[in-house]
Amino acid sequence: MPIVMADRATVIADTLLQCAGASAHEAEVVARHCIGANLAGHDSHGIIQIPVYIDRVKKGHIVPGAPIDIVQESPTTTVIDGNWGFGYVVSEHAMNLTIEKARKSNVAACTVFRQSHVGRVADYPLMAAKAGMIAIMTADSGRAPKQVAPFGGREPRLGTNPISVAVPSELEGPLFIDMATSAAAAGKLKVAAARGTPIPAGWLLDKDGRQTTDPRALGQGGVLLPLGGSEGYKGYGLSAIVEILSGILPGLGFGVEPTGKHNDGCFMAVFNVEAFRPLATFKREVTEFAEYLKATPTDADTKQVLYPGEVEHNRATQRGSEGLDIEDKTWAELKGLADGYGVTERLGMQG
Structure with missing residues (x-):
């Protein structure tokens, strides 16, 4: 490569x-x-x-230069129509707007619909963390044909429906979570298929409802499983809530978009830490908490405990010097x- x-x-x-x-x-x-x-x-x-x-x-499924329209708003809430624009542009605008509202009102939330793929969901809560705020964002993974089965099912009804939360700290790399509520993001199977590598067992069923490690099976009538393996009802439950927050609440709906356009719906909420505690104290204690977690003795197969988000920071440092x-x-x-x-x-x- x-x-x-x-x-x-x-x-x-x-x-x-x-x-x-x-x-x-x-x-x-x-x-x-x-x-x-x-x-x-x-x-x-x-x-x-x-x-x-x-x-x-x-x-025509992404419209360059599409306007970003505010459909409805209050001092603490916003509903945004992206008009099929680039999801990154629309969601970045929406998060900036929500951060500014949280500066004034301490808590703010926003929903977004009719935008294209937003990419890595963590990017947007991390904007708020840099501004000294806690943020959560959910996305319905687009109303393209669905790829994830409900727990116990073998036909797709849900997207990969990611959720991300980021918090401010004094750590070298940010502390956050960013996770699909399916066993894996569909894009990871795309990468595995492009590289000709198998995927772990428990991620995917083939078109006949049998578990497979062949990532190509997803495009051949297969279906992703919800997060959690035998406890997949937990991932399924999270996915359903994400769909409600990111699809139904914005007015996007659920299921497959009739036009065939990939249509990411999002929910984001931002909390101004200063409304609850002094920011400097909070950031210091989050840092101490992360250090407390990292000091945990490891099991036989683990070299070190990492705080949530540290692995991405380490990879970025390495890849920044070695290349992609x-x-x-x-x-x-x-x-x-x-x-x-x-x-x-x-x-x-x-x-």
Whole structure:
């Protein structure tokens, strides 16, 4: 697989998006989030998505330059219609607006509908954590054809329905969770299929309802299982709540979008820490709590205990210096786009 430095990957993603019709601002936002996902080790939401987004632009499923409309608002709440714009741009705008409302009113919430894929959900609560606030965000994974079965079922009724929470601290890397409520994000299967590697047992059923480790089975009538294995009713329950917060509450609905457009609905809430405790004291105690967790004696198979979010920080540090592994299939797709737009030489992708 080609190894590409993050700065170069960002330029490639940004350039191709602009060639496809994105504005300079839209391309910068989407490229930054995608390469940030690669750096954090979430390749399923990284540069592998750029050809997908460009294809959706060509089909009219993503509308470059779409207006971001406020449908309804109060001093503490906002309902936003993204008008099929780039989800990264819409959700970044929505989180900034929610942070500003929380500065004034201490607590604020927002719902978003009719936007394209928002990528790695943690990116948005982390914006609030940097501003000294606690944030939660849920996403309904888009009303594209569903991929996750309810607990005990063998037909898809839900998306991967992620949830993320981030808090401010004094740690070198941020403390947060970002998790699908399915056994795995569908994008992880896409990466595994592109790299020709098997997936763990317990993630996927094939079209006949049998467990499989072949990631290609998802695209052949298979279905993802909810998080939790034999305790999957817990992941299923979380997924249903995420669907209500991110789909039904914004007015997006549930099930499959009739137009076939990928349609991420989101719910986000922000809490100003200063409304509860002095921020400096809170950040210090969160840091001490993380250190307390890390000091736990380890089991026989674990080298060290990490606080939530530390693994992504460590990966970003490593990949920032060593570069990103881009699977051959993805590189070929990117090069094909560059050839088509006549920017192969400018991007140094001739080889």
